[in-house]
Amino acid sequence: MKYKNNRIGSAVLACGTLVxxxxxxxxxxxxxxxxxxERLQLCAGCHNPDGNSVIPGNPKLSGLDAxxxxxxxxxxxxxxxxxxxxxxxxxxxxxxEFKPLAAYFSKQKRTDGVPEKADLVAAGKQIFDEGVIGTAxxxCAGCHNxxxxxxxxxxxxxxxxxxxxxxxMLNFKNxxxxxxxxAVMQAVAKRLNEQEIEAVAEYIxxxxxAE
Amino acid sequence: MKNILLIIFVALFSLQAGAAAAAEAYTPxxxxxxxxxxxxxxxxxxxxxxxxGDVDRGKDSFRGCRGCHKADAAGVREGxxxxxxxxxxxxxxxxxxxxxxxxxxxxxxxxxxxxxxxxMEEIGDIAAxxxxxxxxxxxxKGAENMSARGKKLYNDNKCYTCHGKNGEGNAAKxxxxxxxxxxxxxIREMKLIKHGTRGxxxxxxxxxxxxxxxxxxxxxxxxxxxxxxxxxxxxxx
Numbered sequence: 001m002k003y004k005n006n007r008i009g010s011a012v013l014a015c016g017t018l019v020x021x022x023x024x025x026x027x028x029x030x031x032x033x034x035x036x037x038e039r040l041q042l043c044a045g046c047h048n049p050d051g052n053s054v055i056p057g058n059p060k061l062s063g064l065d066a067x068x069x070x071x072x073x074x075x076x077x078x079x080x081x082x083x084x085x086x087x088x089x090x091x092x093x094x095x096x097e098f099k100p101l102a103a104y105f106s107k108q109k110r111t112d113g114v115p116e117k118a119d120l121v122a123a124g125k126q127i128f129d130e131g132v133i134g135t136a137x138x139x140c141a142g143c144h145n146x147x148x149x150x151x152x153x154x155x156x157x158x159x160x161x162x163x164x165x166x167x168x169m170l171n172f173k174n175x176x177x178x179x180x181x182x183a184v185m186q187a188v189a190k191r192l193n194e195q196e197i198e199a200v201a202e203y204i205x206x207x208x209x210a211e
Numbered sequence: 212m213k214n215i216l217l218i219i220f221v222a223l224f225s226l227q228a229g230a231a232a233a234a235e236a237y238t239p240x241x242x243x244x245x246x247x248x249x250x251x252x253x254x255x256x257x258x259x260x261x262x263x264g265d266v267d268r269g270k271d272s273f274r275g276c277r278g279c280h281k282a283d284a285a286g287v288r289e290g291x292x293x294x295x296x297x298x299x300x301x302x303x304x305x306x307x308x309x310x311x312x313x314x315x316x317x318x319x320x321x322x323x324x325x326x327x328x329x330x331m332e333e334i335g336d337i338a339a340x341x342x343x344x345x346x347x348x349x350x351x352k353g354a355e356n357m358s359a360r361g362k363k364l365y366n367d368n369k370c371y372t373c374h375g376k377n378g379e380g381n382a383a384k385x386x387x388x389x390x391x392x393x394x395x396x397x398i399r400e401m402k403l404i405k406h407g408t409r410g411x412x413x414x415x416x417x418x419x420x421x422x423x424x425x426x427x428x429x430x431x432x433x434x435x436x437x438x439x440x441x442x443x444x445x446x447x448x
Contacts, residue, residue, distance in 0.1 A: 133287075133289075136279070139277075139278040142274070142276070142278025142279070142281075143274060143275055151274070154274070183327060183328060184323055184328050
């Protein structure tokens with residue numbers, strides 16, 4: 001799959017998909033839930049069929065905890081997590097589909113990523129493993145694990161797209177993303193400046209799942 | 212094991228008081244302000260002591276703390292983040308609930324330990340887990356060995372009446388273990404307690420430490436930092 005490597009690309013795609021799906025859903029009855037394979041085609045446009053998106057700004061969904069995915073989907077639906085793109089998609093998806101979609105993506109294997117600015121990786125590793133003592137920013141590794149593999153409490157970060165990670169960190173910092181039930185990521189992000197956020201995002205994309 | 216017994220013991224006594232106290236709204240009373248009583252049983256602390264703790268659940272709950280206190284809970288050598296291993300469960304519960312209640316000031320840590328980051332049910336578990344751990348990583352000490360002078364100060368000022376001959380503290384009275392802690396942390400806490408800025412100063416300790424000079428803090432901290440883990444000390448009768 002080849003898309004233009006920018007956010008406009010995904011926005012154009014979003015609009016296209018949106019119009020198409022709205023037409024479809026207008027004719028479909030409310031309780032008409034499509035089979036999972038059919039629904040996955042909608043997600044695949046932006047997140048790839050195996051959840052390993054290749055478009056900067058779009059997150060990889062592969063290997064994320066199923067409960068985490070399902071919670072994000074219902075937060076998008078209820079407007080608790082703000083994203084223009086996902087807000088245009090989620091009205092087409094019924095709540096009953098969240099669990100099977102989440103289960104599907106959680107079982108996909110996360111692919112490796114490539115940093116955009118390799119010179120920032122070392123500084124990013126320092127922040128990820130040790131935190132920032134001066135501002136008392138805790139080490140990311142403490143919660144998300146040293147290899148970024150995460151757990152049922154903390155989402156997987158390894159190999160995640162740096163543009164997405166940067167945007168999310170800024171969203172946490174500015175309280176735009178404030179649906180974290182433990183409310184800890186806002187506290188973490190507020191203690192990092194933009195340079196530190198960029199560096200840590202460049203390190204995160206290099207993290208690989210241990211075999 | 213001792214700690215668990217203590218928890219059960221205290222719990223039995225506070226059962227009734229707890230139910231009544233928890234119902235009322237709680238306002239924190241900080242050292243230096245009217246109404247401060249050292250070691251006040253806050254409603255949450257009463258509840259936590261009643262619940263006891265589970266080591267395995269505590270290990271899981273501690274994940275959110277590792278970013279600062281490190282995966283082995285031994286803190287950092289510079290002492291910015293203290294060692295939590297082997298501290299008495301009763302002390303850990305006192306400190307955590309007092310930080311959550313706004314009695315002990317700790318703004319760096321608060322977002323990660325307050326509700327909803329940590330639920331009340333998890334506090335006893337975390338305390339049970341940490342109190343059973345031993346540190347294998349070396350702690351921070353003074354630049355030079357000042358332990359002879361430090362030991363004299365510790366004894367002359369009768370610090371041992373609360374913190375014990377081996378820095379082992381007192382679980383039943385919630386006096387903390389001070390042996391084998393990081394040097395930098397010990398100095399900072401002695402000053403915070405003396406000046407009342409920590410919020411939960413013990414008045415007896417404020418008196419004991421009243422005349423300490425900068426050099427005294429350093430010598431005592433170095434002495435305590437160089438003491439072995441109190442659990443490895445064989446006490447002769």
